[in-house]
Amino acid sequence: NAGVTQTPKFQVLKTGQSMTLQCAQDMNHEYMSWYRQDPGMGLRLIHYSVGAGITDQGEVPNGYNVSRSTTEDFPLRLLSAAPSQTSVYFCASRGPWDTGELFFGEGSRLTVL
Amino acid sequence: AQSVSQHNHHVILSEAASLELGCNYSYGGTVNLFWYVQYPGQHLQLLLKYFSGDPLVKGIKGFEAEFIKSKFSFNLRKPSVQWSDTAEYFCAVNANNNDMRFGAGTRLTVKP
Numbered sequence A: 001n002a003g004v005t006q007t008p009k010f011q012v013l014k015t016g017q018s019m020t021l022q023c024a025q026d027m028n029h030e031y032m033s034w035y036r037q038d039p040g041m042g043l044r045l046i047h048y049s050v051g052a053g054i055t056d057q058g059e060v061p062n063g064y065n066v067s068r069s070t071t072e073d074f075p076l077r078l079l080s081a082a083p084s085q086t087s088v089y090f091c092a093s094r095g096p097w098d099t100g101e102l103f104f105g106e107g108s109r110l111t112v113l
Numbered sequence B: 001a002q003s004v005s006q007h008n009h010h011v012i013l014s015e016a017a018s019l020e021l022g023c024n025y026s027y028g029g030t031v032n033l034f035w036y037v038q039y040p041g042q043h044l045q046l047l048l049k050y051f052s053g054d055p056l057v058k059g060i061k062g063f064e065a066e067f068i069k070s071k072f073s074f075n076l077r078k079p080s081v082q083w084s085d086t087a088e089y090f091c092a093v094n095a096n097n098n099d100m101r102f103g104a105g106t107r108l109t110v111k112p
Helices: none
Strands: A004-007 A010-013 A019-025 A031-038 A042-051 A054-057 A064-066 A076-078 A087-094 A102-104 A108-112 B010-014 B019-021 B032-038 B045-050 B056-058 B064-068 B073-078 B087-094 B100-102 B106-111
Touching: A004 A087, A010 A019, A019 A031, A019 A087, A019 A108, A042 A064, A042 B100, B010 B019, B019 B106, B032 B064, B032 B073, B045 B056, B045 B064, B045 B073, B073 B087
Parallel strands: A010 A108, B010 B106
Antiparallel strands: A004 A019, A019 A076, A031 A042, A031 A087, A042 A054, A064 A076, A087 A102, A087 A108, B019 B073, B032 B045, B032 B087, B056 B064, B064 B073, B087 B100, B087 B106
């Protein structure tokens, strides 16, 4: 059971570089989201999607782009990385609304120098 | 502003001690409440959840939580912790269909 798969697990970038964090789920979940986890701040929602072709901003969207062309994939793009984006990023998907449970990927640790 | 507060940043207990982690939220109206656990080096996993009904909910590994609506609280408890409970614990609140907000987390260290 793959669940939610994120790549890469680790990445080091220089300021100004761009990159894409990949997220794929095989549970046919409509809802997918990206969080960043920083010490003392818990998880903060970056962007989310309620289905293919639909995305919306979360709590901390600035500096990040997303798209949702298929149900399975929800990539997160950093167009011009900044040191403030050094964090651990988690992708999550959610099944039917009445369960409410989020299923998380294993995380991607990004360092921006 | 909507928020989730976890009062304890780091809790250190000896094995067999009882645990209570506080969680308060500031959302109005109907909410769904969750506790997630993150073991070292792993991703978050659901411990338990409350949607409606009995305000005392039981989760995996002997954890339980009580929803007190009048206090906007959803505290996590365990009567007797084990070394394997060492982890970070996150309270989360979902006040609408799409926006799950998390608290800052409480790191629990259980000494053998």
